[in-house]
Amino acid sequence: xxxxxxxxxxxxxxxxxxxxxxxxxxxxxxxxxxxxxxxxxxxxxxxxxxxxxxxxxxxxxxxxxxxxxxxxxxxxxxxxxxxxxxxxxxxxxxxxxxxxxxxxxxxxxxxxxxxxxxxxxxxxxxxxxxxxxxxxxxxxxxxxxxxxxxxxxxxxxxxxxxxxxxxxxxxxxxxxxxxxxxxxxxxxxxxxxxxxxxxxxxxxxxxxxxxxxxxxxxxxxxxxxxxxxxxxxxxxxxxxxxxxxxxxxxxxxxxxxxxxxxxxxxxxxxxxxxxxxxxxxxxxxxxxxxxxxxxxxxxxxxx
Numbered sequence: 227x228x229x230x231x232x233x234x235x236x237x238x239x240x241x242x243x244x245x246x247x248x249x250x251x252x253x254x255x256x257x258x259x260x261x262x263x264x265x266x267x268x269x270x271x272x273x274x275x276x277x278x279x280x281x282x283x284x285x286x287x288x289x290x291x292x293x294x295x296x297x298x299x300x301x302x303x304x305x306x307x308x309x310x311x312x313x314x315x316x317x318x319x320x321x322x323x324x325x326x327x328x329x330x331x332x333x334x335x336x337x338x339x340x341x342x343x344x345x346x347x348x349x350x351x352x353x354x355x356x357x358x359x360x361x362x363x364x365x366x367x368x369x370x371x372x373x374x375x376x377x378x379x380x381x382x383x384x385x386x387x388x389x390x391x392x393x394x395x396x397x398x399x400x401x402x403x404x405x406x407x408x409x410x411x412x413x414x415x416x417x418x419x420x421x422x423x424x425x426x427x428x429x430x431x432x433x434x435x436x437x438x439x440x441x442x443x444x445x446x447x448x449x450x451x452x453x454x455x456x457x458x459x460x461x462x463x464x465x466x467x468x469x470x471x472x473x474x475x476x477x478x479x480x481x482x483x484x485x486x487x488x489x490x491x492x493x494x495x496x497x498x499x500x501x502x503x504x505x506x507x508x509x510x511x512x513x514x515x516x517x518x519x520x521x522x523x524x525x526x527x528x529x
Contacts, residue, residue, distance in 0.1 A: 267330060268313040270362035271341055279310040286312050295340055306365040307377045312366060314341060321394045326424050331513050334361060362423055367400055374407055376418040377504040381432030385462055385499045386468040388428040399426045428463050437462050438500045455500055462484040472494040
């Protein structure tokens with residue numbers, strides 16, 4: 227049996243990515259200045275999508291402000307690309323050398339438990355509208371180039387060529403991704419960015435659904451079917467030739483295969499890969515959403 231490990235090899239200081247994520251700390255603010263890209267975390271209690279989402283989100287927020295043990299000034303309603311959400315709290319995530327940890331300051335676990343266990347009376351009985359509450363970045367960051375956001379792009383596939391994430395020394399993953407996107411566009415590439423909860427990714431090109439096909443094979447050793455993606459579009463194939471690897475914070479990551487004795491048998495850079503763009507992905511998942519809870523009465527929560 228073979229074991230897999232990953233090694234990080236830094237890009238050279240002459241790399242074109244130097245100003246983004248090379249040998250100096252990218253995006254680090256000058257002494258005494260604030261970082262506009264610094265993330266503030268909160269508990270995303272629930273996200274609503276129906277036509278009356280604003281009224282219902284405000285009703286939930288008002289009820290949440292009356293819960294003993296929670297601070298009403300930390301409750302807010304925010305609308306972003308995912309819908310209209312109710313958030314609670316302000317937390318700073320801790321980061322290690324390799325990225326985000328599961329620790330926050332202050333500790334979020336008590337607040338998260340309290341919110342998830344809140345129930346509300348509905349027309350058919352009790353419901354727990356916040357049982358899927360989770361930590362998320364408050365959508366306060368404002369991009370200077372929202373037109374490059376992959377979340378708004380029309381298409382089905384795009385090619386993932388880079389990812390940025392915060393570490394203990396680097397807290398500007400969104401700015402770095404957008405700077406790299408700008409650099410690619412100056413070179414004539416159709417580049418896009420997308421900011422997730424933890425990672426900010428950069429993509430090249432927009433392609434139709436038929437640009438990528440699924441290849442299914444039976445793995446005789448594992449005894450199960452495996453599915454791989456095969457690029458069928460000539461434009462995406464050409465983009466893969468220009469961007470054969472997917473960078474991490476401006477560095478090339480090597481995938482290393484070892485045998486049972488720990489000896490390296492193969493070492494190759496992590497490749498670029500196709501992904502479904504957010505709009506197409508949301509359209510695919512539109513029918514799988516859970517019914518949204520609808521409180522009745524005064525909307526007071528029960529603990």
